[in-house]
Amino acid sequence: MDGLIHDLRHATRLLAKSPGFVLTAALVLGLGVGANTAIFTLVNGLFLRPLPVPEANRLAWVTTLVPPSSRLMNLSYPDYLEIRDHNEVFSGLLAYDQIPVALAGGGAPERVRGAIVSGNYFSVLGIKPALGRTFGPDEDRAPGAAPVAVIGHALWKKRFGSDPGLVGRGLLLSGREFMVVGIAPESFTGTEAEGTVDVWVPLAMHAEVMPGSNALMAARDAGWLRVMGRLKPEVTPAQAGASLARIAQGISEESPTRRSGMTLQVTPASGTIHPTTAGEALSIVLLLMAVTGLVLLIACGNVANLMLSRAAARRREIGIRLALGATRARLVRQLLTESLLLSLVGGAAGLVMASWGTDLLLAFAEIPNDIAGAMSPDLRVFSFALALSILSGMFFGLAPALHASRTDLVPILKDDGSALPRDGGKARPQRLLVVAQVAMSMVLLVSAGLFLGSLAKASRIDPGYDVRSGLTLSFDLNLQGYSRDKSVTFNRELLQRVESLPGVASASLASLAPLSGRMVGSGLTEESTAGEEGREMGVSMNAVYPGYFRTLGISILRGREFAEQDDAGAPGVAIVNQECARRLWGDQEPLGRRISLDGARGPFLQVIGVAQDAKYDELSESPRPFVYLSHLQSPDLLSDLALLVRAKERPASLLAAVQHELRSMDANLPIYDVTTLEGSLHLRSDKQRGITKLLGLFSALALLLASVGLYGVLAFAVARRTREIGIRMALGARRRDVLRMLVGEGLRLTLWGIGVGLVLSAGLTRLLAGVLFGVAPADLATIAGVSLLLAAVGAAASSLPARKAMRIDPMLALRHD
DSSP, X not given: OHHHHHHHHHHHHHHHTOHHHHHXXXXXXXXXXXXXXXXXXXXXXXXXXXXXXXXXGGEEEEEEEOTTOOSOBOBOHHHHHHHHHHOSSEEEEEEEEEEXXXXXXXXXXXXXXXXXXOTXXXXXXXXXXXXXXXXXXXXXXXXXXXXXXXXXXXXXXXXXXTOGGGTTOEEEETTEEEEEEEEOOTTOSOSOTXXXXXXXXXXXXXXXXXXXXHHHHHOSSOOOBEEEEEEOTTOOHHHHHHHTHXXXXXXXXXXXXXXXXXXXXXXXXXXXXXXXXXXXXXXHHHHHHHHHHHHHHHHHHXXXXXXXXXXXXXXXXXXXXXHTTOOHHHHHHHXXXXXXXXXXXXXXXXXXXXXXXXXXXHHHHTOOHHHHTTOOOOHHHHHHHHHHHHHHHHHHHHHXXXXXXXXXXXXXXXXXXXXXXTXXXXXXXXXXXXXXXXHXXXXXXXXXXXXXXXHHHHHTOOOSSOOTTEEEEEEXXXXXXXXXXXXXXXXXXXXXXXXXSTTEEEEEEESSOTTSSOOOEEEEEEOOBTTBOOOEEEEEEEEEOTTHHHHHTOOEEEEOOOOTTOSTTXXXXXXXXXXXXXXXXXXXXXXXXXXXXXXXXXOXXXXXXXXXXXXXXXXXXXXXXXXXXXXXXXXXXXXXXXXEEEESSOGGGGHHHHHHHHHHHOTTXXXXXXXXXXXXXXXXXXXXXXXXXXXXXXXXXXHHHHHHHHHHHHHHXXXXXXHHHHHHXXXXXXXXXXXXXXXXXXXXXXXXXXXXXXXXXHHHGGXXXXXXXXXXXXXXXXXXXXXXXXXXXXXXXHHHHHHHHHTOOHHHHHTOO
């Protein structure tokens, strides 16, 4: 211990004498540690931090897996009831779904994020309300019988001024009055980082807040409920999964044609991200961790080069200590202590950078606010930064310490200058570090280039409709308590007004705007025919007004579009997309077929048209079966509507006029999600755009660090070879020969790094194949462009010390050392 304290004091005194060296190393290392800490903060919030509930380690998600799919899926309501009532491993099992809710009362009408939850939701989680109470089991049994709500703390504070009198009062939620029975605690905003909940209502009230959900409640194949349970003491998730196998087999046997081999998966509820989305999110954060890890390695390479240069400057001191009897191990320990102390200073700088830069990083990468809210540091984050700093100190300090301890004593003690590594042999570690830095920069830049190319390809995807001259905005008549007839009258008048505006080509309404980020699913059943049972499958759907396909430019390939006559008094009709028709009927005629979205007993809808396939949720999605309903026949699919307008020229110029028409009909009606169709298309690529931006940012940082490292090595080489350069110039070497020699040396290091980077990129970029769209992992244009960029940066970094060498006076150089 005394030796360690002595080493620390000695290291502190030495570093204090070199503030410039310490500042430079801390800044370089802080960039690497800060980038890694910022990304780890996201990993911690999404995957590691437990929910703020009692005994969170006993909570587990329950999902389903149906072969041949490898994706985890949510459960249907009948499946949830089956597991809840017959399992032997959970002390309680809850279910919920997040939905938008129209809120009126306590201020202007607005849409908030709601959740319909089982009656035992709060009790299973162990959540105690800040005020009032939560739900009881009886409030989740009879449909529509318990209009009660629990309000989120943030909404209570923002909208109602933390008024305790709110408990016991009524609020209008989606056109129905609910009584507020409790206020959630401030620490609890839901079970997922990607969805802060403002209001909770019982699952039995689904029809009131989620119109058209009756089919969902009965459908076995409609996986829409997220299910979480509290494990009994001493029961592990693996044991729970094995115990649920019997229940899964029974569920599978009820519909063997569609769910054969279904299994139930039990996953520990660590973090705040659901297992159905955890796989994709994990692959993204692991990619970012790998990228920032490479940045840290490059930063460590720079600090190692600084340490090697510093050791060369201290060669006489080191030689004298060895001559006086210091062992090599003792010397290495002292040098490592300096490195570790320096790494702790860099780690502290990295924590400051991570704290200051996280918000900027989130905004730059366009990470949603809900997920960004999970990125708050805790003890685990600080421990990570400390461990990373210590490991970095060992990494960049060990090689310089071993290298310095191998000093040749005789030349040093004679001080004749011959200990200087003029031949470059002893500079080999620094050169190898530069090659490694360039190689890692190559990997990062190629990855960023591939994502950039993928994003460019995605932006050119044909979504199946015309985005060039369209705009959309949403509103919810239920906020104002409109009846069904009054809503139909309002909507027809609105369309007439909008279509009469100058510059408007056509207009329509739909429950869902295309690529809005919202989807409605259901089970579809084909009507049985003589001797043949009707087929079944899951579909997504939308309820639209006449003119929808014309307004969006979606082609009707067979049959016809909806008309004004397809209203509540006419036989039920539907339009299916190409994929739906292909899966159900293959090459057979789809027109005139009858389908049901409410089970085998109907009511049935007649197929009157087949629409061209389009992109409904994601630009990169595979073709999915889709059904369009006439909104005049199915007004309760969702409470809100999207107004779609086709402009003759510039759609953005019509936004103000369209909103004015809507407000003139009802000044208190909230209008939201106002954007052009091109804007909505841009928003749906935000995830890939965010990854590309982060990769580009970290790649630029890596390139900067690598170029600084190359410059440092060559600058040190110029200082070390001053006498040699002077002799060359005295013997007739021209200045441009010196320039050519040193720039060539830098380019050789750069080209070696590019070569190694090509080999590494060939292997690592194959791992990106699953997240790239339209770009091969070995894209030659990207690789060639990155290689040329690195060569140019290498030449530029080499030219600065080379130009300094050109100005060396031969006479002064000959007197050097």
